[in-house]
Amino acid sequence: MRYNFDEVIDRSQTDAYKWVRSKPYFGTDDLLPLWVADMDIATPPFVMEAVQQRAAHPILGYTIPGEALNSALIAWLHRRHQWVVEPQWIRMVPGVVTGLAIAVQAFTEEGDKIVIQTPVYPPFMDIVEKNHRVLLYNELLEIDGRYEIDFDNLETCFKQGPKLLILCSPHNPGGRVWCKAELERMHLLAQKYGVVVVSDEIHADMVLPGFSHKPFATIDRTSAQNSISLVAPSKTFNIAGLGISFAIISNAKLRTKYARVADKLFINHGNIFGYTATLAAYQNGHQWLDELMTYLAGNFAFITKRLEEIAPAIEPHKPESTFLHWWNCKKLEMNQSELVSFFVNEAKLGLNNGATFGPGGNGFMRLNVGVSRVVLEQAMNRLEQAMGSGLKL
Ligand SMILES: Cc1ncc(COP(=O)(O)O)c(C=O)c1O
Structure with missing residues (x-):
């Protein structure tokens, strides 16, 4: 391995969301925070060097990202996902959530149904x-x-006349990398019922060894015509604070509708450091990312093994992508508030409450493994102690 992901990095004094929002979310900040979906793993050195080099220039004025950025994105998508993208299909957007909101406004009216x-x-x-x-x-x-x-049930939903399906691919939480057959079936159903698909592919690059992401737009010749895709370097290279993502829309009609909303709000740009970091990441990031995913696979394996040893009643989903581990805690036989209280007050771990992920989330907690292995060891030791202190299984 050329890169070392073991370094423990303290973010507690950097206004990191996971620290600042601990108190409001958990009622205490006396926790090991393993929740918000960014990593405590250093942004790659070649990205940091590019940003530092740009920051060394004394003026941070209006700046155009330039052709090189689109070319780097196109080359990245082609090499990682065998996806052939034309420059005119790309619209920059500060975040994927912003892109989703634009899509909702562009393709639906108030009162319309969305699946x-x-x-x-x-x-x-x-x-x-x-x-x-x-x-x-x-x-x-x-x-x-x-x-x-x-x-x-998807077909039952589609029969109620929704305009949009918002797809999470790969899926957060649970980490499923939807396979071609599943995507194809979703696409055919969406096409049959005239439902546009907005495919959030923010986690596309972060598939674990042995899995392969299929962009929705590449399922067959028609899927790109009935969908838009949202991609970003933010999760992949741990640069979510830089606010840069991309909508990719090959269908000219959908693109025009999307542009109408985005242009009305003048949302079509990132910022200097986002441009610089993304260019460096997409140009140089292949090996770093491959090594990162191997490291994260090791983290998932570590947690899975420790859970088997110390808390077999917690059954994690087998991860296929992302750095987010989805724990089925139903065999602990606690209601959701007891479960949350157990992790906060007994284990002193800041995990996401499964109930916040909507129907089907009760009984689950989500743990972020995008940290140094040493931190996960600490986390599992805390859990082991909590499990030992009187929990009936
Ligand atoms: C599926 C999914 N979409 C979007 C986001 C956030 O995107 P952004 O920060 O670019 O708005 C996340 C972050 O966790 C995510 O998991």
Whole structure:
């Protein structure tokens, strides 16, 4: 390995979300925070060097990202995902959540129905509700410790006339990397019922060894025509603070609709450091990312083994992607507030409450493994102690 991911980095004095929001979220900040979905692993050195070099120039004025950035993104998507993207399909957007909100406004009206598949990244629900659209839930099926799509219920949802399906691919939480057959079935159903698919592929680069992400737009010749995709370097290279993402829309009609909303709000740019970091990341990041995913696979394996030893009643989903581990805690036989209280007050661990991920999330907690292995050892020791202190199994 050329890169070392073992360094323990203190972010507690950097206004990191996971630290600042600990108290409001958990009621205390006396926790090991393993929740918010960014990593405590250093942004790659070649990205930091590029940013530092740019920061050394005394003026940070209006700046154009330039052709090189689009070319680097296109080359990245081609090499990682065999996806051929034309420059005119790309629209910059500060964040994927912003892109989702633009899509909701562009492709639906107030009161329209939108399908999501839960448990899912909580802002999917907020975006729909804050825009006064109506949520239709297609709850995922949990089969042998992994999520599968409930296609019968998806069709039932589609029969109610939704305009949009917001897809999370790969899926957060649970880490499923949807396979081609699953994506194809979703696409064919969406096409049959005239539902546009907005595919949030923010986790696309972070697939574990042995898995391969299929962009929705590449399922067949028609899937790109009935969808838009959102991608970003933010999770992959741990640069979420730089606010840069991309909408990729090959269908000119959908692109025009999306642009109408984005242009009205003048949302079509990032910022200097986002441009610089993204260019460096996409140009130089392949080996770093491959090594990172091997390291994260080791972290997932470590946690899985420790859980078997100290808390076999907690059954994690078998990860396929992301750095987020989804723990089925139903065999602990606690209600959700007892479960949350156990992790906060007994184990002193800051994990995401599964209930916040919508229908199907009760009984689950989510742990972020995007940290040094040493930190995970500490976390599991805390859990071991808590399990030993009087919990009845
Ligand atoms: C599925 C998914 N989409 C979007 C985001 C956030 O995207 P952004 O920070 O670019 O708005 C996250 C972050 O956890 C996520 O998991």
